[in-house]
Amino acid sequence: MASCRGKPMISSLVFLLVALSISLSQGFIRTESKIKSGVFLSPKLEMNPGSVANPYLFDIDFPRGHIGLKAFDAEVVDEAGKPVPLHETYLHHWIVEPYYVRKGSKLPQREMFRNHGFSRQDHESNLDSRSDMILVKNGGLCRSGVLRHYFGLGSETRKTSTYLPDPYAIEIDNPEDTPDGYEFKWLLNIHAIDTRGVEDKKGCIECLCDLYNVTIDEYGRALKPGYKGGLYCCYDKTQCRVKNGFDNGEKTRTLYLKYTVRWVEWDSSVLPGQVYIFDVTDSWKKPEGSIGDNSQEHICHVEYEVKPCKHNGDGCVDVRKKSLTMPFSGYIVYGVAHQHAGGIGAALYREDGEGICTSMPKYGNGDEPGNEAGYIVGMSSCYPEPVKVSYGETLTMEFNYSSTVGHTGVMGLFYILVAQQLPEPVSSMPRLFQRSVSLLAFLVATVVVAVVVLIAAVVYRRQNREDGYQSLST
Numbered sequence: 001m002a003s004c005r006g007k008p009m010i011s012s013l014v015f016l017l018v019a020l021s022i023s024l025s026q027g028f029i030r031t032e033s034k035i036k037s038g039v040f041l042s043p044k045l046e047m048n049p050g051s052v053a054n055p056y057l058f059d060i061d062f063p064r065g066h067i068g069l070k071a072f073d074a075e076v077v078d079e080a081g082k083p084v085p086l087h088e089t090y091l092h093h094w095i096v097e098p099y100y101v102r103k104g105s106k107l108p109q110r111e112m113f114r115n116h117g118f119s120r121q122d123h124e125s126n127l128d129s130r131s132d133m134i135l136v137k138n139g140g141l142c143r144s145g146v147l148r149h150y151f152g153l154g155s156e157t158r159k160t161s162t163y164l165p166d167p168y169a170i171e172i173d174n175p176e177d178t179p180d181g182y183e184f185k186w187l188l189n190i191h192a193i194d195t196r197g198v199e200d201k202k203g204c205i206e207c208l209c210d211l212y213n214v215t216i217d218e219y220g221r222a223l224k225p226g227y228k229g230g231l232y233c234c235y236d237k238t239q240c241r242v243k244n245g246f247d248n249g250e251k252t253r254t255l256y257l258k259y260t261v262r263w264v265e266w267d268s269s270v271l272p273g274q275v276y277i278f279d280v281t282d283s284w285k286k287p288e289g290s291i292g293d294n295s296q297e298h299i300c301h302v303e304y305e306v307k308p309c310k311h312n313g314d315g316c317v318d319v320r321k322k323s324l325t326m327p328f329s330g331y332i333v334y335g336v337a338h339q340h341a342g343g344i345g346a347a348l349y350r351e352d353g354e355g356i357c358t359s360m361p362k363y364g365n366g367d368e369p370g371n372e373a374g375y376i377v378g379m380s381s382c383y384p385e386p387v388k389v390s391y392g393e394t395l396t397m398e399f400n401y402s403s404t405v406g407h408t409g410v411m412g413l414f415y416i417l418v419a420q421q422l423p424e425p426v427s428s429m430p431r432l433f434q435r436s437v438s439l440l441a442f443l444v445a446t447v448v449v450a451v452v453v454l455i456a457a458v459v460y461r462r463q464n465r466e467d468g469y470q471s472l473s474t
């Protein structure tokens, strides 16, 4: 019959267009469907009002094998698994860092860490065959024995996205990279401060030395003159001053860091990304008349002090900038900053001032975990269209703090993920363009289908008219 004539043509055309738009959109590698997720609990922390815990926990539970890490999210919970708010236990920071350990080695790992890993300044002698423990470090830039971890955040943990965009991931435990006789493990450092019943919560979380009655650091060395507060005064087992008459009894509680890891099994569809951490306190200076990064050490001080401004008003912003020369070529696909309370924003720029990433703090305005008033409960993450950076290029970071009141022990860190390579179709065609191509294909398909349907209808009508049915319907 006449009505059937047009249909095979329409359906084959529709099929063709659907197939076309599917093949076009295959440029977006769908990693989401392959993502695995695991929830783990750290070893326990025993906390009392005013107490500080800063343990290095070796060989923690973690997904094993040759995987690509996608995200690491965490929060402090109590024995019942209930989230603990920051105004009770302040999470100063946590960091996770992989390492190799010699199979069957007998030294306690903490000892190895101190003797071989932690004090080792030399990046290149990493694979020292005499070490029982070999730290696996991020891409850089700090060489002073700090900030070499893969993931790490603080109070902002609950509302900060650590998810690395597809198809990128951090490659973990590639069997080809494992030194003979070693196995791959993970180290977790948690720094928590219990502020229940303390005299001055802000002072305790900013580690004011007076409140901790500390005059020597963790290693027994006298503090630098003028050092008012920071990490050297709130190390493991120090105690912040509690209110006079505060009943300290029966208040011991057991806490855990609950962490959720997301990962994919490693395969050729996953593209590796390297983590770099930039520190605004980095002492590095551009050597005269040279590009590149090799000639100077990056001594990262990690923390700094914000002095209160002299005149109250809108000018009370402490702006700190640092320019660093990049020792890599690649594409920035993710970025996030780390700031402490008082922070009001951070950014990463190219030398010409073009913005790469702005990461802004979110402050809470309630009591419940994830929304604690006065605390930074999240930092915004950046997912830029891949930003190409060339070896020797200078990037500048900027960290702003409110200086209406002073702050000790604040930080200015910028984390970025650098991919060596972009997905194949995307490297020849920018992603946005590709997206609009498949959108265009869809629109064209819709229009073509509509036109074909219209023509078919007209043909059908005309044929019906010829068959003499037309007179019946009018």
Ligand SMILES: *[C@@H]1O[C@H](CO)[C@@H](O)[C@H](O)[C@H]1NC(C)=O
Binding pocket: 213
């Ligand atoms: C502070 O430390 C000193 C000596 O280190 C000690 O004598 C004093 O009792 C401490 N004060 C408090 C309040 O713990």
Ligand SMILES: *[C@@H]1O[C@H](CO)[C@@H](O)[C@H](O)[C@H]1NC(C)=O
Binding pocket: 317, 319, 344, 345, 346, 347, 358, 398, 399, 400
């Ligand atoms: C930091 O503060 C300066 C001066 O107020 C401002 O120009 C700049 O945009 C701020 N940067 C960020 C990242 O908020």
